[in-house]
Amino acid sequence: MQTMIQTETVKQKKRKKQKRWGIHLFPIPALFIYGLFIVYPLVAAITYSFYDWKGIQKQAFVGLENYKNLFTLEPFSGMFWNAFGHNVLYFVVQMVVQNGLAFFLAFIIFQKIRGAELLKMAYFLPRLLSVIVVGFLWKLILNPNFGALNVILSKLGLESWKKAWLGDPDTALMTIILVNCWFGLGFAILIFLAGFQSIPKELIEAARLDGAKGLTMLRRIMMPLMMPSIMIMTVLTFIQSFEAFELVYAMQGSQGEPYRSTDTLAVYFYRLAFGGATGDSTAIGLGSALAVVLFLFICVFTALFLNYMKKKEVEM
Amino acid sequence: MKQSIWMKSFYYIVAFLFASISLYPIILMIVSSFKPTIEIFTNPLSLPKSFHFQTYEKLLDQVPFMTYFYNSVFVSVVSVLLILITTSLAAFYIARYTYWWNNILFFVFLMGMMIPIKLGIVPLFILMKGLGLTNSLWSLILMYTAQGIPLSILILTGFFRTMPMELEEAARMDGASDLRILWNVVLPLMRPALGTVMIINFIQSWNDFFFPLIFITNEMKKTIPVGMLSLFGEYSADWGALFAGLTLSSLPMLILFFIASKQFMEGLTAGAVK
Secondary structure, three states: OHHHHHHHHHHHHHHHHHHHHHHOOOOHHHHHHHHHHHHHHHHHHHHHOOEEEEOOEEEEEOOOHHHHHHHHOOOHHHHHHHHHHHHHHHHHHHHHHHHHHHHHHHHHHHOOOOOHHHHHHHHHHHHHOOHHHHHHHHHHHOOOOOOHHHHHHHHOOOHHHOOOOOOOOOOHHHHHHHHHHHHHHHHHHHHHHHHHHOOOHHHHHHHHHOOOOHHHHHHHHHHHHHHHHHHHHHHHHHHHHHOOOHHHHHHHOOOOOOOOOOOOHHHHHHHHHHOOOEOOEOOHHHHHHHHHHHHHHHHHHHHHHHHHHHHHHHHO | OOOOHHHHHHHHHHHHHHHHHHHHHHHHHHHHOOOOHHHHHHOOOOOOOOOOOHHHHHHHHHOOHHHHHHHHHHHHHHHHHHHHHHHHHHHHHHHHOOOOOHHHHHHHHHHOOOOOHHHHHHHHHHHHHHOOOOOOHHHHHHHHHHHHHHHHHHHHHHHHHHOOOHHHHHHHHOOOOHHHHHHHHHHHHHHHHHHHHHHHHHHHHHHOOHHHHHHOOOHHHOOHHHHHHHHHHHOOOOHHHHHHHHHHHHHHHHHHHHHOHHHHHHHHHHHHHO
């Protein structure tokens, strides 16, 4: 009897050990796929940027040559700063128009107006379309000859507002950014609305009893508590603006027509990597250098910003 | 909240105005898809004189839309399944075991949310070529799975941590293996979180245009978004068919949204708010 119990416990221990070993297999599939298709390409892109390339054949190690060319050699440096400026504008306009408007609309929905659910659905609907569908749909709507927008403008008596929105270098970029705002508005509203809804009701009630209302209420009571959702939207908008590719590609092609007035860094990167920057040849070394610069820029700014907001949150 | 009637009506007008701006282009797209091209050109805003399905017939003649559709369904469904399997295993491990490296592992996965992976497209392209996966749907499936892993692990780990351990411990006492506990005890309780993961990743892989643009050149392997690129490239004068193509490619997502709008809206924001 004694020995039987003993063997039993030994067996159990053994089984336990086997179990413990097996459990370490659990994260392996995710880690493998993630490592191979996310981490590896990133590390590889960094090493690629230190080499000279012919097509997709790696040539000699050239150190920082690609980086130097990216910033000093024409036409590359000109294209870089041109595109960079467009990305900055992309970010600023999205922050002001899309996020500003979304904040206000979320505030309205938060006032418990009727039909809030339906309104939310309506705002959100564009977000379900593929970006390429959004781009093509608006290209048709904005068409100077047959597009719906110019027809609507003339019906409203605004003949003089009619324009070749995408054909004119002065309006093309702004038009694309506004289409992007149309696409992203509903998502931003939902984020801000979740922010408003997380404010404790007692707090609002107490402030109201103290006589706070309207703008005072919004600024003094709600604003500090809205900071987390404002922070999230700012970071997401920042990343998305500096990655902007699909909409420009769909509406203006890989050259950022007209006259590169809609070029962005990601579109420029695409041209360098897959041909079309200067003639038909690819420039993988330069493209990789650009990718690394853009990646560092996005990461550093996001980290700095998150850090700054965290500090502020503690102060408040 | 008490407000003046003026304020209230101002709110309604603004809310309604922007709701119309959000909706109108989509309605215009659907309505125009039932009009012959000539009617779109002469009368872009009117309702169709009669429902005209020839635009759809033409669309299906011009491009292999059903092939695109099948490819999109296959890619989205398989990648969502792979994400569910791999991330529930990984998140279970991260949330339920307390080895010293678990936090590091979690952090490594979360870093992925900050990586703009499009910028790694050159090494990815060379890698896919090396694996013989260019022009294969598997290049897309693997990419979408990899891309979906970080956020899905974040959501599932968060959910695992809120769940009481008692049930699992009871099952463990009964001698169930870890895999069995995960499958039979834990996952059935996780439906809301799994639903969120499904929705986020389904939208992502259904709508993505960037990776098939790079990896796929074979017409028969294209998904709907790049298929639209061929349609607009070759038949750009036939607006009826173009609108039909746009409508048809958005329809599945719109239908799913109307079936489960709440889950869609909550799911997509859940990822961001965390």
